[in-house]
Amino acid sequence: MTDIQTVTADFTALKITEEDGFVIARMNRPEVRNAIDETMVDEFHALCALLEREPKILVITGCVAETSKGPRGIFASGADIAQLRERRREDALRGINSGVFQRIAKLPSPVIAAIDGFALGGGLELALAADFRIATPGAKFGQPEANLGIIAGAGALWRLKEAVGNPLAKEILMAGRVLNGEEALQSHLVNELFAPEELDAGARAWAEKIAALDPLAVRLSKQLFDMPADVHPAVDNIAQAVLFESEAKFDRMQAFLDRKKK
Structure with missing residues (x-):
């Protein structure tokens, strides 16, 4: 059996903890609101390799970031724009984010995304790669790529309409609509809402509920x-x-x- 925490001990963008029957991957770049950079992508790939070999339920969640309004939960604010700006055609064809999100989606065991704060751009596409999504009322879901001169090319163009239907998906993708937690629940983008202080416990309850099955x-x-x-x-x-x-x-x-x- 692989000791996941030993293998992932040198991770910097993700903090990995293993519990009975499931693994928690906590994105840990609060200084940039968990922007998804190539280091985080590489660490997700390494984690996926472990979970493909020894399947376990995976919980993906964020961390707490210090803001001008005090500590706030943050899932992922999207791709790292500084890196994204420098990418060219060949980078797009490599499918840097789409490749790792597809790998997460295809993991043998279910994946749960536990979301507080921003899940924007690549952050929402990461959440869409999960089988289940839970969130807080204050979570924010959106795809602002068109405002940056690109498309939501890491899964949202097809996963989002499967989750919420064509009309709302088009509004999010092409008119800049951002959903809060309650709207996401009503549109079936998320499965359940929890207060921020109860989100981690809610994620564990979901993982334990799935782990109790065969x-x-x-x-x-x-x-x-x-x-x-x-x-x-x-x-x-x-x-x-x-x-x-x-x-x-x-x-x-x-x-x-x-x-x-x-």
Whole structure:
């Protein structure tokens, strides 16, 4: 078994902690509101490599930044604009952010984004790569790329409309609309809201709720979820055949039957 905290001990943009059944990745660049730079991208890639080899639920969250109004929660304010300004055609074709967000989205086990403060630009695209999103009422969700002369090219152009539908996605992408936490909840962009001081506990509760299920059943459900309709039900039958032979299936069903007898 890999000791994730030992492997990630030298990370600077992410702080990694491992708990029973899940891993927390806390973005830790408060001085630039967790702007996503290439160091953070590289560290997310390294973390993904570990979680691809030994699947665990991943919680991605932010930190607290000092502002003129006092300490404020921050998820990620977007890509590092200083780096982004210098990127050229070949950098875009490398898919620096889109590549790592796609890798996060395809992790074997579910990913939870816990969001307070800004989730703008690449920050929202990172959150969209998660399977579940929880947030605070004061969270802010938006894609300001068009104001900077670029597109939301790291996933929002297709993930956002899947999350909130075409009309609202177009408003966010092409008219600069920014959603607060309550609006994000109502539009199904986030699954649940928590007070800022309860967000970490809420993320743990979500991770523990998922971890209580059979890991293989959850893993296969995630893998099959986004497959095209024309491969169903054949792939479902194959996955079910695998699960029908698992010890967990017999143990969990027997436990269910035993509880019914009481």
